[in-house]
Amino acid sequence: MKPGSARDWLPSVVLLLFVLGFMVLAAWVYAPFWEEAFRSDDSPVSWLSSALLIAGAMLCLRLCSERALPLKWGLPLALALLALALDEQFMLHEWFKHAFLPGLLHQRAPGGLADLPVLLVGFGGVLLAWAAGRCGFPRSTTGLLRAAVGVGLLAIWVDLGSPPVWLAFLEEGCEVLAEALFLSALLQLRQ
Secondary structure (H helix, E strand, C coil), rough: CCCHHHEEEEEEEEHHHHHHHHHHHHHHHHCHHHHHCCCCCCCCHHHHHHHHHHHHHHHHHHHCCCCCCCCCHHHHHHHHHHHHHHHHHHCCCHHHHHHHHHHHHCCCCCCHHCHHHHHHHHHHHHHHHHHHCCCCCHHCCCCCHEEEHHHHHHHHHHHHEEEECHHHHHHHHHHHHHHHHHHHHHHHHHH
């Protein structure tokens, strides 16, 4: 098969369909209170987010061992994904925002400082999309990475901005979709 064939896209398509199906099933199981399936705290979609981040970290390490991803990119990326998985599961940035900073400052933390961990993730995503274009990755990988960063930035806006109420409920879903697109990009590197 030549590069870019349908068979090369099969793992990415299956992953994206599974993630979308998982979110639809979670919403259906929780109906009529479907938004509970997407709440950041102890929800099925939050669990899926952690699982995708851990899978992404392991895939980065595998790609490094296969020399499909340079070690200088793959190792820091794997560590960052593992840190994000821990944050997702144990709500570390919420602790930073609501307990650590106010205790350290003896007052409510200023918004910009309190949101620093989330803003750093956004900055890292933009940096990753820029680097992907300069590393000579295949166009399919670069396109999926840029889509992942775009959806991830939407999730950050939903988290920190003032989105419509219906969209605010889907913040975790946006995060999961961004993670699935990112994992799909890594799967394209394996081709």
